[in-house]
Amino acid sequence: MDLTEFLRETQVAVRSQMRDGALYAELVFSGIVMDHMSEIGMTFDPVECHFEGKVGNANLRLSGYSLSEGNDQLDLFVSLYANVDEITTIPDTETKTAVEQCLRFLSLCAEGKMAQKLDPSIDVRSLAETLQGIYDGLEQIRVCVITDRVAKSKSFKTREIGGKAVRLEVMDIERLHRHWSEGKPRDELVVDFVEVSGAPLPCVSVPGESDDYDYALTAIPAKVLRLLYEKFGARLLEANVRSFLSIKGKGVNVGIQNTLRVAPERFMAYNNGIVIVADEIRLGQSTDGSTGIAWLKGLQIVNGGQTTALIYFTKRKYPDTDLSRVRVPAKIIVMRAQDPTREEALVADISRFANSQNAIRQSDLSANKPFHIEIEKLSRSVYCPDGVGQWFYERAAGSYNTLLVREGTTPAKLRALKEAVPPARRITKTDLAKYITAWDMKPDIVSLGAQKNFDRFMDRLTPADGQEVALPTVADFKAMISKAIIYRETHKRLRPMFPAFQERVAAYTVSLVAEKLGECIDLDRIWAKQAVSPQLLEQIALWAKEVNDMLHASSGGKMISEWAKRPECRAAVMGARYSAAAAGIPEVR
Numbered sequence: 097m098d099l100t101e102f103l104r105e106t107q108v109a110v111r112s113q114m115r116d117g118a119l120y121a122e123l124v125f126s127g128i129v130m131d132h133m134s135e136i137g138m139t140f141d142p143v144e145c146h147f148e149g150k151v152g153n154a155n156l157r158l159s160g161y162s163l164s165e166g167n168d169q170l171d172l173f174v175s176l177y178a179n180v181d182e183i184t185t186i187p188d189t190e191t192k193t194a195v196e197q198c199l200r201f202l203s204l205c206a207e208g209k210m211a212q213k214l215d216p217s218i219d220v221r222s223l224a225e226t227l228q229g230i231y232d233g234l235e236q237i238r239v240c241v242i243t244d245r246v247a248k249s250k251s252f253k254t255r256e257i258g259g260k261a262v263r264l265e266v267m268d269i270e271r272l273h274r275h276w277s278e279g280k281p282r283d284e285l286v287v288d289f290v291e292v293s294g295a296p297l298p299c300v301s302v303p304g305e306s307d308d309y310d311y312a313l314t315a316i317p318a319k320v321l322r323l324l325y326e327k328f329g330a331r332l333l334e335a336n337v338r339s340f341l342s343i344k345g346k347g348v349n350v351g352i353q354n355t356l357r358v359a360p361e362r363f364m365a366y367n368n369g370i371v372i373v374a375d376e377i378r379l380g381q382s383t384d385g386s387t388g389i390a391w392l393k394g395l396q397i398v399n400g401g402q403t404t405a406l407i408y409f410t411k412r413k414y415p416d417t418d419l420s421r422v423r424v425p426a427k428i429i430v431m432r433a434q435d436p437t438r439e440e441a442l443v444a445d446i447s448r449f450a451n452s453q454n455a456i457r458q459s460d461l462s463a464n465k466p467f468h469i470e471i472e473k474l475s476r477s478v479y480c481p482d483g484v485g486q487w488f489y490e491r492a493a494g495s496y497n498t499l500l501v502r503e504g505t506t507p508a509k510l511r512a513l514k515e516a517v518p519p520a521r522r523i524t525k526t527d528l529a530k531y532i533t534a535w536d537m538k539p540d541i542v543s544l545g546a547q548k549n550f551d552r553f554m555d556r557l558t559p560a561d562g563q564e565v566a567l568p569t570v571a572d573f574k575a576m577i578s579k580a581i582i583y584r585e586t587h588k589r590l591r592p593m594f595p596a597f598q599e600r601v602a603a604y605t606v607s608l609v610a611e612k613l614g615e616c617i618d619l620d621r622i623w624a625k626q627a628v629s630p631q632l633l634e635q636i637a638l639w640a641k642e643v644n645d646m647l648h649a650s651s652g653g654k655m656i657s658e659w660a661k662r663p664e665c666r667a668a669v670m671g672a673r674y675s676a677a678a679a680g681i682p683e684v685r
Contacts, residue, residue, distance in 0.1 A: 097500070097510075098614060099270060102125060102245065102272075103182075106128070107180075107244070108163075109519065111181075114591070114592075115355070123146050123595070126173060126177070127142075127160075127173040127591075127598075129175075129272060130142035130242070133267065134273070134546060137466045140162040140163060140169070141169065141545030142160055142173070143657045144159070144191075144597075144598060145160050145162045145219060145595070146158070146159055146595045147160055147201070147218075150494075154204075156198075156201040156204070157198055158198060158201050159242070160172075161173065163230075164220050165548075168234055168388055169234070170227070170237045171240060172198050172202060173400060174197065174198040174239070174269070176190065176191065176242070177243065178244055178245055180244060183269075184245045185247075186243055186247050188248055191249070191266050195239055195241060195264050199257060199274075200358035202227070205223075206257060207338060207582065210224040210228070212460045221657065222653065222654065222679060231258060231260070235409055235412075236329055237260055237262045237263070239263070240264075241266045241267070241466065243268050244269050247266045248266040251264060252265070253262040261412075265465075267598055271284075275438040284328075285324075285394060285396070285445070286391070286395075288391050289388075290380070292320050293385060294388040295382055295388065296382045296387075296388025296605075298316070298388050299312045299314035299379075299389050301379060308432055308433050309429050309432055309442070310435070311431060312389060313427055313428075314426050317419075318441075319420065319423055320405050320425060321404050321409055325405060326408060332396065332401070334347060348545060352367070352402070352403060352406045352410075355406065355413060356422065360607050361422075363421075363422045363423065363426055364422075368400075369425030370397055370424055370426050370486040371398050371399035371400060371446065372392075372395050372397055372427070373395070373443055374392045374393065374395040374396070375431055376392070376393040377389060377391070377392055377396060393612075398446055400426075419651070467565070467567065468491045471528070471568060474573040475487050475488055475573070477492055478570055481624050484516050485516050487517075487521045489523055490522055496517075498515060499513070499517070523577075526547065527580070529650055530603075531547065531576070531579045531580045531582075531583045532553065534579075534607050536607075537607045537610050537661070539603040539607040540666040542607075543600050559629065569636060574619070575623075578619035581622055581628060582603065582609065586602050587599065590605070590637070592639070593637065593640060596656075600656055604643045604647065604670075605640045607666075607670065608639050608670065608674065612674070612677055616685050617684065618683050618685050628683065631680060631682060632681050632683050633683060635677055635678050636674060639674055642675065646668065646669045647660065647669060650668035651665070
C-alpha cells in the first residue's frame with residue numbers, strides 16, 4: 097500500500113468512528129495515532145484531552161497527553177488535522193506554531209499560572225493542576241505534533257521549559273505509514289558509530305549458525321548510549337517488553353549511579369552489560385585495523401534499560417560526571433528471521449532469558465501462550481455470518497500487514513482481502529484483554545492502561561498452580577468478538593459526547609452494561625448482526641452520561657484518568673444508582 101492509499105484508508109477509519117454531532121474530528125484522528133504510538137511502545141497510556149484557548153495574548157492548544165506510571169515522563173500531543181485525501185505538505189511554520197502553543201500551555205502549568213485561569217468544571221483543569229504538582233519531578237518531556245499531512249521536518253531543536261529539556265517531534269502521515277508498512281517503528285532507531293564516536297566499535301563478530309540471527313560482542317562508550325537515550329528516549333527499550341524505566345528506585349540503581357560518579361573507569365568491570373537486538377548491521381575497520389561495528393539499524397535494548405537510562409539521567413543531574421572513561425559491555429543480536437511471528441517469539445525469548453536483575457514477567461512475553469495461539473487459529477477458521485468476512489487476531493505485532501503482503505499479491509486480491517478482513521476487524525492482544533476485562537466488570541483494571549491490564553488478564557489465565565486454563569472454543573471466540581463489538585461501538589458513540597477521558601468512561605460504561613444486562617444480553621445476536629442495535633446504543637449513551645457524572649462527582653477533584661484506576665472509584669461508580677434499562681432493547685432476552 098502506497099502513501100496515498102494509506103492516507104485515504106486512515107481517513108476512512110476516522111470517518112467511520114465519527115457520529116452525528118461529533119465536534120472534534122481531529123480528536124478521532126488524534127486517538128487513532130496516539131493509540132498506535134502506545135501500541136508500538138512510543139508513548140505510555142494516552143488520554144485524549146482537547147483544549148484550545150487564550151491566556152492573555154497567548155494561544156494555547158492541546159489534544160492529549162500521556163504520563164508514565166511514576167509520573168516522571170510526560171508526552172503532550174497537539175493535533176493538526178486537515179481531513180485531506182491527497183498527499184498534502186504542511187509548512188514547518190505551522191507545526192512550529194502548534195509546538196509553541198503546546199509549550200505555552202506546559203510553561204503556564206509549570207509556573208502554576210494555568211489551573212487558576214480554567215473553569216473548574218472542565219477536564220483540562222485537573223490536568224493543569226497535576227502538571228503543576230509533578231513538574232519538578234519530571235525527568236523527560238516531549239511535545240509531539242500529529243498530522244495527516246506530510247511534514248518536512250520530523251523533529252525540532254530541544255527546548256528548555258522551567259529548567260527541563262523538552263524534546264519536540266512530529267508524527268505525520270508519512271512517518272505513520274512507514275511504521276505501518278514496515279511493521280517496525282524501530283527502523284527509525286539508527287546509530288552511526290563513526291559519526292558519534294569517531295570510528296567503528298571494535299567487536300567480535302560471529303555469524304549465526306541458523307537463519308535466525310548473527311551476533312557480535314563489543315563495548316559501547318557511555319556517551320554514545322547517553323546520546324541515543326537523549327534522541328530516542330524510552331523507545332530504545334520498546335522491543336517486546338514495554339520497559340519504561342524510572343530512575344527513582346533504590347539498590348542496583350544507586351550502585352550504578354555511584355560507580356558512574358566515583359569510579360567510572362571500573363564501570364565495565366562492575367556492570368553486567370546490556371543486550372541489544374538490531375535489524376541490520378554494517379561492519380568496518382576500527383582504529384587498530386580490526387573488524388568493528390560501523391552502523392546499526394533498528395536497535396532495541398532488551399536488557400540493560402536501567403543502565404542506559406541511568407547513564408543519561410546521572411549526566412543530566414551531575415554534569416561533571418566523566419562519561420569519557422565509561423564503557424558498557426554489550427551483546428548485539430542481529431535478527432535475520434523473515435517471519436515476523438518467528439522473530440517476535442525469538443525477541444521474547446531473548447528478553448526473557450537475558451533479564452535477571454529485573455525480572456520480566458511471562459505475561460509480557462505471551463505471544464506464544466496456548467491461549468493466544470488458539471485465538472489466532474480460531475480467527476483464521478471462523479467466518480462471519482456472511483460466510484466471507486473474518487476477524488483477525490494479531491497475535492504477533494505486524495502479522496496483519498504480513499497477511500496483506502503475503503496474500504494480496506495483486507490489486508484485485510488485496511482489495512478482496514481487505515473487504516473480507518478489513519483493518520476495523522483487527523484485534524490485538526491488548527485489545528482483547530481490554531474488552532474482556534471491562535465485560536468482567538473490572539473497569540479500574542482497564543483504566544490502568546493497555547500493558548498493565550494485559551498483565552492482569554494473563555495472570556487470570558494462569559492460575560496459582562501454574563496450569564493453563566481451558567482453551568477457547570468456537571463459541572467462546574464468537575462471544576469474545578461480540579464483547580469487542582459492544583466495547584468498540586460504545587467508545588464510538590461516546591466520542592462526540594465528552595472532550596476528554598472517553599476511554600475511561602467507555603470502560604466503566606461497558607462494565608455497567610455487563611452488570612445491568614450481562615446475563616440477559618444475547619451475544620449470539622450481536623455476532624449474527626455484527627453490530628449492536630440503535631436501542632442498545634441509546635441506552636449506552638444514557639448510562640454513559642450518568643457514569644461520567646459519577647466519575648467526576650466521586651473524584652474529589654482528582655484527575656479522572658488517575659481516579660478511574662483506583663478500586664475506590666470502581667466501588668463508587670459501580671455502586672451508584674442509575675436509571676432503569678429501557679424496554680424494547682432487541683439484545684435483551
